[in-house]
Structure formats: structure tokens, C-alpha cells
Amino acid sequence: MSAAPSLAVLVKGWPRLSETFIAQELVALEQAGLHFDIWSLRHPTDTKRHPLHDRLRGKVHYLPEYLFDEPARLNRARTAARALPGYAEAYKVWRADLRRDGTRNRVRRFGQACVLATELPQETRGLYSHFLHTPSSVARYAAIMRGLPWSFAAHAKDIWTSPEWEKREKLAGPHAAVFGATCTAYGARHLRELADDPARVDLIYHGLDLGRFPAPPARPPRAPGDPLHMLSVGRLVEKKGFDRLIAALALLPEDLNWRWTHIGGGTLHGALEAQAQAAGIAARIDWRGPCDQPEVIAAMRAADLFVLPSRIAADGDRDGLPNVLMEAASQLLPIISTAVAAIPEFIESGTHGLLAGDDPEELSAAIETLARDPARARAMAEAARARLIDDFAMQPGIDRLAARLRTMLGDPAP
CATH class of the missing domain: 3.40.50.2000 (Glycogen Phosphorylase B;)
Structure with a gap:
């Protein structure tokens, strides 16, 4: 004993x-x-x-x-x-x-x-x-x-x-x-x-235990006409900023074919679903609810872009450095986030991803930028993974x- x-x-x-x-x-x-x-x-x-x-x-x-x-x-x-x-x-x-x-x-x-x-x-x-x-x-x-x-x-x-x-x-x-x-x-x-x-x-x-994660997928270029698959992982609470993201998605140009998948639970689910319905984009959104780690990794490997629009909530609550950003980087998934709290400690905007303001116009512009320039998105994803390996083990x-x-x-x- x-x-x-x-x-x-x-x-x-x-x-x-x-x-x-x-x-x-x-x-x-x-x-x-x-x-x-x-x-x-x-x-x-x-x-x-x-x-x-x-x-x-x-x-x-x-x-x-x-x-x-x-x-x-x-x-x-x-x-x-x-x-x-x-x-x-x-x-x-x-x-x-x-x-x-x-x-x-x-x-x-x-x-x-x-x-x-x-x-x-x-x-x-x-x-x-x-x-x-x-x-x-x-x-x-x-x-x-x-x-x-x-x-x-x-x-x-x-x-x-x-x-x-x-x-x-x-x-x-x-x-x-x-x-x-x-x-x-x-x-x-x-x-x-x-x-x-x-x-x-x-x-x-x-840091991240990279031994728990598979090598990143090859990520071939999207075929013409294929939708841009965006992924977010985080609780449906104010500080995660998903209300701003839904508003940003509604601003994307009509010629950009896209889908968004959200993973996570939270108290704002009903309100955010209603917001998506009112914006006319609900059919493009997949709400998956809470998922275990293998499911999250599989979703990251299948996605084209990771978006986490963190912001400071009314009561002062905010993210630190969300580990999910490092998990996305481990799978060579290009990242869009915001310059809130400690996120810039991992993501230097323009080098390891894009850090937008949390207003819908800036988020929408960042999404369109990487959607239309996959080579730049790939270069940022490679830089983020290198930073993860070198500085955030x-x-x-x-x-x-x-x-x-x-x-x-x-x-x-x-």
C-alpha cells in the first residue's frame, strides 16, 4: 500500500x-x-x-x-x-x-x-x-x-x-x-x-504537451468552390466574444463561401443561436456543444481557420492565454484572435496569425484577408507552430x- x-x-x-x-x-x-x-x-x-x-x-x-x-x-x-x-x-x-x-x-x-x-x-x-x-x-x-x-x-x-x-x-x-x-x-x-x-x-x-497531439495534417489548398471552414473552441460566455464573431460573419461578402463550427457549452447558447437566425446565417453554423479532446483535435484538422474573438467582459473578466490557441497552432491551423490580455504573448499579429479588434468590421476584414490569401495564412500557421515548439513547450x-x-x-x- x-x-x-x-x-x-x-x-x-x-x-x-x-x-x-x-x-x-x-x-x-x-x-x-x-x-x-x-x-x-x-x-x-x-x-x-x-x-x-x-x-x-x-x-x-x-x-x-x-x-x-x-x-x-x-x-x-x-x-x-x-x-x-x-x-x-x-x-x-x-x-x-x-x-x-x-x-x-x-x-x-x-x-x-x-x-x-x-x-x-x-x-x-x-x-x-x-x-x-x-x-x-x-x-x-x-x-x-x-x-x-x-x-x-x-x-x-x-x-x-x-x-x-x-x-x-x-x-x-x-x-x-x-x-x-x-x-x-x-x-x-x-x-x-x-x-x-x-x-x-x-x-x-x-505550454503544450506536444506528445498528446498528432503531427499536423498536410493541408492541401482548398479546391475552387469549397467553403472556408472556420472553427472556434470556447465557452459561450461574454468574454469569448462570439456575439461579435456572429456579427462579423454576417458582414462577409456574398462571394465568400464559408461555414463556422463552434465547440463548447455555455449560458449564451440560446441567445447566440437567436442572433445567428436573425442575421440569416444560421444554416452555415454547426453548434457541436462540449467535445472531448480527440473530437476537438479532429475538428482542428478538418478546419481551414481558427477564430477566437476574446474581449474584456463588462465585469472585468477576460482570457489569459487560451491553451486552445496553442492547440490550433500544433495542427498548423491559421489563427485569428484579438489583442486582449496575454494573447499577444503567443501571437504577434502579422507573423503568427492576425490579431484584430473585437468589433465586427475588423474581425470580418481579418477573416476575408486570410480566406483570400491562403499562402499568407499558411506562412503564419507555420510560424505559430515553430513558436509553440521553441518557446511554449x-x-x-x-x-x-x-x-x-x-x-x-x-x-x-x-
């Missing part, structure tokens, strides 16, 4: 089709020799899973998603938590947070932290949470109760929609994270400005992250 893991990894939900980058990282960390279990705040809602999820060996534990779901478990945890050496301090920290964020979600975080702190194996020597907002709050309260170090990975929404006071207190002071990893220079600059020590924040790109980031986690746990280097 193997020893209990020394690291606990906290995630918001497991498994999730839209968070392939987390699954990729955790599988790679196991391969690097780290031994951990996953603690999830939510049960899965996706009906499919990626092959990556099946490669993870660590055990998955589910905390009470809502406190009223498991009252007996919660009561046991609250009683046991009060006996922990750091409970009084954790309660004090939580009460200060609750005064500034008097929501049910904040109450739920503390209840989940009590369960986590009391159910973690005694051998646990540190916590690592994915996302700076809710999962890191649960990890922080539990770490204080148990007197353990904690760390986090921050990505996009969690950085840009969390209140500044909360980010500052997770990055400075006696209960701050030992370190925080973030996947873009854009996000790292912001978090370093809030930290008591800029070195507390580490820029670690997710996964392993350097995994090596750095594994080293920081081992240091936090007090483990010797392998």
Missing part, C-alpha cells in the same frame, strides 16, 4: 472539459514524481471527459458542494476543526473576510475548509490550489487551521474579477501563499504589484512548478 500523499491539490471542479490545462499539468506533475490527491469543491457536470483525466493516478475527494448537502459530515468537521491549533486564527481571518464579502459563498468556503482541514491525511505537508478566488480561499483557511503552507495557480477570471483586498491578503502578510504561479506575463505583472515580495509570484506558462514550466512545490513541502530535489 502506497504512503499517503504529502500534497493536497484543490480545484473548483473535477473533471472539467474546459480546463484541459489543469489536467495536463497535474498528469505531468505526477510524472515528475509528485504524489498528491485532488480535493474538488464541486462534482462534475460534464457528460464527457478527456483521455487525460483517466491518466491521473491520484485519488479524487469531493467536498460538500453545498453545506446543506451533507449536514452530518459538516457537523463532524466543525467539531473536529475547533480542536485544530489554528482554528481560532482561521475563524478570525474568515470573519474579517465575511465583513467585506457577506455572501453565502463566503460561508460555504469556510465550511468546506473545515471539512478539508479535518479530512486531510496527517501526512499532508502543503496545499496547492488552482484558481486564486474560491479554491484558494478554502485552501488558505484550511492551511491556517492545520498550520500548513499553501500555494496557488492563478489564471484569468480569478485574477481580474477578485477584489483587490482579497488578492493583496493572499499575496502578503502572515497567511499569504508561499508562492503563486500564473500563466501569463500580463497576469504576473498585476499580481506582483499587489505582493509584498514580487518573487512570491512566478510566471509559469502552461510544457516541460520547462512543469520542472519549475515541481521545484517550487518540492521546496514548499521541504522535499529534496529528485
Whole structure:
């Protein structure tokens, strides 16, 4: 029987089709020799899973998603938590947070932290949470109760929609994270400005494990009269900008034969379908819904152009550097996106793809440009794949992250 893991990894939900980058990282960390279990705040809602999820060996534990779901478990945890050496301090920290964020979600975080702190194996020597907002709050309260170090990975929404006071207190002071990893220079600059020590924040790109992807297809030129097949992969939420893309598609000239395929779920599906119907282009659109990784790769190999029109949502939410752009580059799929957040860290407009403004006229013009100049589109796709291989391979980031986690746990280097 193997020893209990020394690291606990906290995630918001497991498994999730839209968070392939987390699954990729955790599988790679196991391969690097780290031994951990996953603690999830939510049960899965996706009906499919990626092959990556099946490669993870660590055990998955589910905390009470809502406190009223498991009252007996919660009561046991609250009683046991009060006996922990750091409970009084954790309660004090939580009460200060609750005064500034008097929501049910904040109450739920503390209840989940009590369960986590009391159910973690005694051998646990540190916590690592994915996302700076809710999962890191649960990890922080539990770490204080148990007197353990904690760390986090921050990505996009969690950085840009969390209140500044909360980010500052997770990055400075006696209960701050030992370190925080973030996947873009854009996000790292912001978090370093809030930290008591800029070195507390580490820029670690997710990169791409190219071993999971086939060699790119040959991509012969489109035959005359064949439609331009465009593909987008992303949740149907405001920050992905698909409303602007539908408006852009409606502006394409009549002599350009095209089709658009969308992969992903999301709350705006009905509204976007209605928008396409009203624009008279619904017959050219294929809404495929959530797909697993092999289905996504197959769609990329069959497409002519990848379009991701990211923008900043009204609440400040925005992308970081979407891994799906690197996945498209791995398959020599020409890319059109926007100069939002960290996307320019991978795509230099005119070299590795085109970065348009997110207004429909600019998006439409970019699509037409690459549709009518396939040689230029091919050259950009080749440049993006070369940049992916040279600068965005996964392993350097995994090596750095594994080293920081081992240091936090007090483990010797392998």
C-alpha cells in the first residue's frame, strides 16, 4: 500500500472539459514524481471527459458542494476543526473576510475548509490550489487551521474579477501563499504589484504537451468552390466574444463561401443561436456543444481557420492565454484572435496569425484577408507552430512548478 500523499491539490471542479490545462499539468506533475490527491469543491457536470483525466493516478475527494448537502459530515468537521491549533486564527481571518464579502459563498468556503482541514491525511505537508478566488480561499483557511503552507495557480477570471483586498491578503502578510504561479506575463505583472515580495509570484506558462497531439495534417489548398471552414473552441460566455464573431460573419461578402463550427457549452447558447437566425446565417453554423479532446483535435484538422474573438467582459473578466490557441497552432491551423490580455504573448499579429479588434468590421476584414490569401495564412500557421515548439513547450514550466512545490513541502530535489 502506497504512503499517503504529502500534497493536497484543490480545484473548483473535477473533471472539467474546459480546463484541459489543469489536467495536463497535474498528469505531468505526477510524472515528475509528485504524489498528491485532488480535493474538488464541486462534482462534475460534464457528460464527457478527456483521455487525460483517466491518466491521473491520484485519488479524487469531493467536498460538500453545498453545506446543506451533507449536514452530518459538516457537523463532524466543525467539531473536529475547533480542536485544530489554528482554528481560532482561521475563524478570525474568515470573519474579517465575511465583513467585506457577506455572501453565502463566503460561508460555504469556510465550511468546506473545515471539512478539508479535518479530512486531510496527517501526512499532508502543503496545499496547492488552482484558481486564486474560491479554491484558494478554502485552501488558505484550511492551511491556517492545520498550520500548513499553501500555494496557488492563478489564471484569468480569478485574477481580474477578485477584489483587490482579497488578492493583496493572499499575496502578503502572515497567511499569504508561499508562492503563486500564473500563466501569463500580463497576469504576473498585476499580481506582483499587489505582493509584498514580487518573487512570491512566478510566471509559469502552461505550454503544450506536444506528445498528446498528432503531427499536423498536410493541408492541401482548398479546391475552387469549397467553403472556408472556420472553427472556434470556447465557452459561450461574454468574454469569448462570439456575439461579435456572429456579427462579423454576417458582414462577409456574398462571394465568400464559408461555414463556422463552434465547440463548447455555455449560458449564451440560446441567445447566440437567436442572433445567428436573425442575421440569416444560421444554416452555415454547426453548434457541436462540449467535445472531448480527440473530437476537438479532429475538428482542428478538418478546419481551414481558427477564430477566437476574446474581449474584456463588462465585469472585468477576460482570457489569459487560451491553451486552445496553442492547440490550433500544433495542427498548423491559421489563427485569428484579438489583442486582449496575454494573447499577444503567443501571437504577434502579422507573423503568427492576425490579431484584430473585437468589433465586427475588423474581425470580418481579418477573416476575408486570410480566406483570400491562403499562402499568407499558411506562412503564419507555420510560424505559430515553430513558436509553440521553441518557446511554449510544457516541460520547462512543469520542472519549475515541481521545484517550487518540492521546496514548499521541504522535499529534496529528485
